[in-house]
Amino acid sequence: MDWPFSRRGLFQGAAVATGLAMASRGTAAPFDRLRQKNHPGWVIGHLTGAQAVAETLLAEGTGCVFGIPGAQENELWDELKARNVHYQLVTHEYSAACMADGYARATGTTGVLCVVPGPGVTNALTGLGEALLDSIPVVAIVGDVGNGEKARPFQVHSLNQVDLLKPVCKAVYSVCDVKQIPNAIRQAFQAATCGEPGPTAVVIPYNLLIEMADFRCPPLAEAGVPFDDAAFAQAVALLGDKRLRVGVYAGLGCMDFSGSLTAVAELLQAPVATSVSGKGAISDCHPLGVGWGYGPHASEVAEIAFAREKLHPHKSGIDVLLAVGVKFSEVSTGYYGNPRPKHVIHVDVNANNLGKAMPADVCVHADVGLFLGKLLTCGDTLRRPTDGHLLAKIRQAKADHEAKLKAIPAAKCGVDPLALVAALRRGLPEDAMLFTDVTASEHLAAESFRVTQPRTYFNPVDNQSMGWSIPAALGAQQAACGRTVAAMIGDGCFLMSAMELSTAAREGLPVKVFVLDDHAYHYMQMLQKAAYKRTTATELGRIDYRAFAQAVGVAYQEILVQDHLDAGIRSAVCHTGPVLVRVLTDYGDRKIRWIEAVRDRYAKELTPAQKARFASRIGYRTLSLKPEKSD
Template sequence: MKKTGAALVRFALEQLGIRHTFGIPGVHTTELYDQLHSSEHITPILVTHEGGAAFMADAVSRTGAGIGTLLIVPAAGVTHAASGIGEAGIDGIPMLILCGGIHSESDHRYQLHEMDQHALLTPITKATWRIRCHEDVIPTLYRAYETAVSGEPGPVFVEIPYNIGNFLGEVERMPEWRGMPLARSPERKLIETAARELVAARQPGFFVGWGAMQARQALITLAEHLEAPVATTLQGLSAFPADHPLHTGMGMGEYAVPAATEVFAEVDCLLAVGTRFSEIPTGSYGVRPPPALIHVDINPAVFNANYPARHVIEGDAATVMPALLEEVMALKQAPANTGIHQRIAGHKAAYRQEWRSHDSKDRVNPVVFFDQLRRALKDDAIIVADDGNHTFLAAELMPIIGARTFLSPSDFNAMGYCVPAVIGARLANPDRQVVGIAGDGAFAMTAMELLTAAREELGVVVFVFNDGELSQIAQAQYLPYRRKTCTVLGKVDYGALARALGTAYVELTGNGEVADAIDRALELAADGKAVVVNVHIDYSKPTRFTKGVIKTNLGRMAPRDKVHIVGRALWRRIVS
């Protein structure tokens, strides 16, 4: 039978359950977009920038509503999307990237605009393909999908040459998607050894990342059975409910909140699940795990990369953790209440009181904001952060309850994530509340995507934490150097910007207005309005994360360099 490559792509995407694609049409993808226009299952979403498209696709995948899919033009479309692709790559988020390409019979030495797209994307994707003939379109897309979601997930890239995508070609059949193979069971002997280590420990503790998301219930039951405190990574904040009495917060070293710092100081056996122990989760590698480290991950390359483990278990946490729970319960009865719940609760309450006692003057105290936001949102509401000081305020002060309800960039540090991601999250989850929190610097990068939200009539709220500068880097400069450089953003009329983009606008200037402003914004969103809330935030109190990371980095400096920096800061304090 004769089919265009575009028709074959549409068939494969429908088989895979894709509901939205994100991108900007171009000459190389005209037939692809025409096919999607006729699809009853897939809606192509026009964006203002392919970087925003990638963040939207990333959010679709993170919420568990299918695989986020890009449909972009070659060359500039690829380079624009690369930041979002890189974020998904380093965070282990599946993404399907479809891209037009030059005629398949052209000399491969001469890529579009002399750029080898595959060489560019190879370091930040799991695999790339260039379709060679019409017969390969559907099998390649199925193989790309399997690669993206199997093992440690990640982005994959498929280039569809112009003549294959737009012109007719011969295919014998159009095979249906048959689903993914079953996950491999973990090695029993490794499970038994790890279980004995946990049972023998005086005080076990858990450190869980995004890879533990599918094992949430088994983790809760195992933690309760062992009376084990649980800390999470930034990305894994929603892998364990913050309202559980064993939850301590993000991180577990000096960069963490007091509940985690104090309780984990006594942990003699650490079970780490679904984390690489990378820079942000470890507070710039400031954490010191105990020698009895049990590391569970689907990617064996992470074992012993940053911290030596006594026991490693390769496998999906969704299969490993139930098996480990069963073995532990067979070896040990649940302990009597050790008092750890009360200690954790006491530390948490004291830390929030410390924030409430901070004088924010005429600006919004972060803990007041997050207290009211948590009150106003449902437990399954999706909260999207960007990259910046607000990220760590949210991590420390915003209790995350439901699974997959906190989305944030991580070690790739891709600013501009929030606004596009709330759009992707809302499209994928139309019946759930979706709110974003972005610093004013991050908001400036992708605010134009609110055009997309307004056009699609998406009821989302973006809270802009506005202090007029790049606060996270400003604090990182000022605390050790007593000086800020290149951080002032200037004043923005957010009301005028909101009106220009077709969104509603709410101003929030002080603590007394917080509850009413949040309620008003959520009411507008419930009516299908995209809303910008200008939050005059107080950033004068640094987070534990910021202070801990600066201390860690100063601590690893050579004495000469440390004396130089500290001495210069002291001099500036004296003369200022």
């Protein structure tokens, strides 16, 4: 038989042979597969660094990796594809961090992103900062410039990735040897969920992704959870005093213990208010669920339920506040405006949070689920009779609030944002997920959007990252196949992440995005007008949203008058794909409790000289014959 030989044929044959050899070395041998079957969760085999990353992500149960490939991580992305690790390409690394965040909030598991060094890292920092301040478990897999003997100076993207990440992460793990990869990633996952959750990062030089090593890496031992028995006993003693009325303030730490939280509330006959992040930890429809906050900045129902009646001090009011899994952060307390009752019990898994923003009589360093569970075993000591007066008071306050929502007058030129919030509640299923953004309307939604199930309402609370809601909603939609996911975003925030709608179109993620269009940063206008009698840098250019939706490939709708809200929302929800809904918005003279209360508290803290300066400036501009320009 004649064999045709050519130089091209030899090169092709050599390439195939080399590829087969590399594949055989990088794929688990039959004995390795048997060892993996007998040792679930282990990373075993002769693998490249990239393969070890992919295997470890699979072993940690990663549902999706969000990010953008780059030169330093192409090897890793190829292995993600080869090993069926689900991934999603995004348009910006900020969005990758927000998507991982939204995925984590929706599922209660850890979100994962993968970014290149340099601009990939710096773009992701804002989203990671939101996850840090909001206590959300996220793991960032970060590429780095090359290291070792062959490393050269002045490499592209050679910023100090580790130092950049430290301020926005609970922990950063820098890998120096390929064999460290599985353990570093496992430590990052454990740290992200251990204690108070938060983001972590693993930084891997790109040359380690192509190096090979023999791996036999077991899962980490489970981390223990804290529980202060002595402080728990003190808390039980205080809660057991039937002369003292109890109120519960629940945060995100209670989100996965809704049943226990509700049972504790019933045991103590205590109204339950939540932080913004804690909305859903108890159903707003429960007789003791009173909404978010409990001061003048938050839910009016909660303020009424927690306040002491002057005429009947023995029948209402709170003597003991049981704060569980909550930090008393600035936004959720309306600039630290939550009233302090006579006694405070503060329970948190992070000892550094205890009594820090609000002084506490009893600080219990404990896992929230364990604390609530043990509290329920003390039923004989804590159980109180049904408080009919309190329940009637809450019921009436809720009825009054619902009546206000039904009687919102039509806006002069568009839609009142509170009417949109009320209509979204009517039009979205009870298990739908609503993501709000950094708009004045976030406070309207926090107070008036009724939440009945855990992990269905989300807000970027403590970093207030504008544009967060669209990518976060897309991250949640990846995990919530078949459920309705919606985002309510202002037109200013929309400008920061709108291109991710192209991701929704490409991936077929049926998120419903409602953009409140008033051509302005209205939030800033509300703050500026009261203080300066004019606005500065708040007016936005007008956008052709229909053309934008067509350009990125999503469906488009408009709601221009209040009477069309219900039909418009119903149409968007019924559409099988992603939808952009422009809601022409007219804030009119709509008052927002949070803004009014925070403004009052801030004014009270000004020095006399500062107050005089503000007053003189406002007076001068009020009396000036020349009108002040707003823009």
